Amino acid sequence: MISLTNHFYRLIIFCLTLQIIILLPKVWITESFELSAADQVQIPQKHVGKRVELHGDQNLISQISPPKVTVPSDMTDQTEEKTEPDLKKSKKKKLTLEAAINLALEANRGIRDVMDQVEGARLSLVAVESEFELKIVPAGEARIIGDSNEGSADSLGAGISLQKKFDVGTDIVITPQTRKIDDFYSTGVDTTLTQPLLRGFGKEYNLSGVRSAEFGTRSSRRNLFLRQVSTVLLTINAVYDVIRQRELYQLNEESALRLQVHAEAASAKNKIGMANQIDVYRAGIQQKQAEDNLNTAREAYSAALDNLKILLSLPLEEEIEVEAPLTYNLVRLSKQTAVSNALKNRVELDQAKDNIREAQRLSRVAKHNIWPDLDVVLNYSRFGSGENFGDSTGFNQDSWNVGLVTSTDLARTVERTAYDQSLLNVKGANRNYNLFLDEVVRDVNLGFRNLRGYENSIANQEEQIRQAKGQLELAQVKFRWGLANNFDLVDAETKLRSAQTNLLSAVLNYIVGTNRLRASMGTLLERPKKF
Numbered sequence: 001m002i003s004l005t006n007h008f009y010r011l012i013i014f015c016l017t018l019q020i021i022i023l024l025p026k027v028w029i030t031e032s033f034e035l036s037a038a039d040q041v042q043i044p045q046k047h048v049g050k051r052v053e054l055h056g057d058q059n060l061i062s063q064i065s066p067p068k069v070t071v072p073s074d075m076t077d078q079t080e081e082k083t084e085p086d087l088k089k090s091k092k093k094k095l096t097l098e099a100a101i102n103l104a105l106e107a108n109r110g111i112r113d114v115m116d117q118v119e120g121a122r123l124s125l126v127a128v129e130s131e132f133e134l135k136i137v138p139a140g141e142a143r144i145i146g147d148s149n150e151g152s153a154d155s156l157g158a159g160i161s162l163q164k165k166f167d168v169g170t171d172i173v174i175t176p177q178t179r180k181i182d183d184f185y186s187t188g189v190d191t192t193l194t195q196p197l198l199r200g201f202g203k204e205y206n207l208s209g210v211r212s213a214e215f216g217t218r219s220s221r222r223n224l225f226l227r228q229v230s231t232v233l234l235t236i237n238a239v240y241d242v243i244r245q246r247e248l249y250q251l252n253e254e255s256a257l258r259l260q261v262h263a264e265a266a267s268a269k270n271k272i273g274m275a276n277q278i279d280v281y282r283a284g285i286q287q288k289q290a291e292d293n294l295n296t297a298r299e300a301y302s303a304a305l306d307n308l309k310i311l312l313s314l315p316l317e318e319e320i321e322v323e324a325p326l327t328y329n330l331v332r333l334s335k336q337t338a339v340s341n342a343l344k345n346r347v348e349l350d351q352a353k354d355n356i357r358e359a360q361r362l363s364r365v366a367k368h369n370i371w372p373d374l375d376v377v378l379n380y381s382r383f384g385s386g387e388n389f390g391d392s393t394g395f396n397q398d399s400w401n402v403g404l405v406t407s408t409d410l411a412r413t414v415e416r417t418a419y420d421q422s423l424l425n426v427k428g429a430n431r432n433y434n435l436f437l438d439e440v441v442r443d444v445n446l447g448f449r450n451l452r453g454y455e456n457s458i459a460n461q462e463e464q465i466r467q468a469k470g471q472l473e474l475a476q477v478k479f480r481w482g483l484a485n486n487f488d489l490v491d492a493e494t495k496l497r498s499a500q501t502n503l504l505s506a507v508l509n510y511i512v513g514t515n516r517l518r519a520s521m522g523t524l525l526e527r528p529k530k531f
Helices: 002-023 058-063 073-081 097-107 109-132 208-271 277-311 335-345 347-368 413-480 487-520
Strands: 050-054 093-096 135-147 151-165 171-181 184-196 320-323 329-333 375-386 397-405
Touching: 093 097, 097 109, 097 208, 109 151, 109 208, 208 277, 208 320, 208 347, 208 487, 277 320, 277 487, 329 335, 329 413, 329 487, 335 413, 335 487, 347 413, 413 487
Parallel strands: 050 329, 093 320
Antiparallel strands: 135 151, 151 171, 171 184, 184 375, 375 397
């Protein structure tokens, strides 16, 4: 009987309170925590992902593609209704994910630096190859000569040298020249051929500089490709970081507005005795915390935009609007197939193999360098002389000589030490190759573990959202009828927003993680057929 009487009194109080509330402007107690579809930032189950089973066929690796450019309908409506922080009315530059990637590959400063290194390596190769070109070297002299007995005399001379070095070490120099000393002329042609017999003989030794420059060119091109892959990953991460911060800002903005309404409602209910002062303080504290979170989110969003602009080499004052897909496919590729593709496609392994070959080649050159110098030199001259230039061009005289020339350090300590060091370099290159093999497998395993973790997190956050929504609905009913204070209401709202935020982060992490897995397998970008 007493219980029925209490409920009857509460019903009368509620009716009177409802009439008073209708007369109060800007206070909507019954709507303070109603969640509409536009207020919920969540990824519906139908958009969580399409399961793609991949079994061993390497051609199916292409199915692990970047997310399709589609956004859930509820997310699209929400974006249209909400206001981004500090955005002016001026026209913004819209950037899709694909456009951002293309712009990064074209304008990123880091990529341009590496492109300059590629060009520098090419120029170094041209410079080294010029050693085997035909060289034309003009020469001339003008001097005064003399001694203590005959006095001084004027000496004038001119000539041109034609030099050519061959890859086996042969060096030929042909030098036509003429000379005038006072009234006496001398004109002739000198020909010299030098051929190394020990050190310096053979193509591998003489072309060592060219081969080193070619290795540098290949390495710089691989570095360019790896920088492009890294830049694409950074761009994807930066784009989705902008989207993450924008959505977090909107979540915090809605939460701040809702908590403001709740604070006003708590104050109004306190005036009519349906809430106490603790409820008012609690609502006010939560409102201020929400406003502080909103300011933090605004700064984080602006920072994310600046980071993306720097990555794309865009002016920081330029207004941009970023769009990217929020759908994805669940990866169901076997780990063994992924590792096999990584070992086949990763450019780092090609570079490690090239390092081994280069170290072995340099070791052979160092071993050859231990030989002493021993050259055969042939010289033939045809010349003439006279009191005028015409007489000197008769070329009625000649001379020749053949000889062996050597000059060497018998101990060859420096050369032997260099060879021993080259053997150590070969061992180091092999160790580095084995290290790269382990790192490639580790990267693939890490990518799989991260994706599984994100996938589990998505499922957990969806379940938490479902439970938090139920808790919030129950708290709304109890608070509306005066059966509970606002603690449960604030707690349910906080848990729901936290779960929605975590779900958004997990989805974005999964999208970025999918691209990281593709990069670890060497399939993110199409690699050149030849470096």
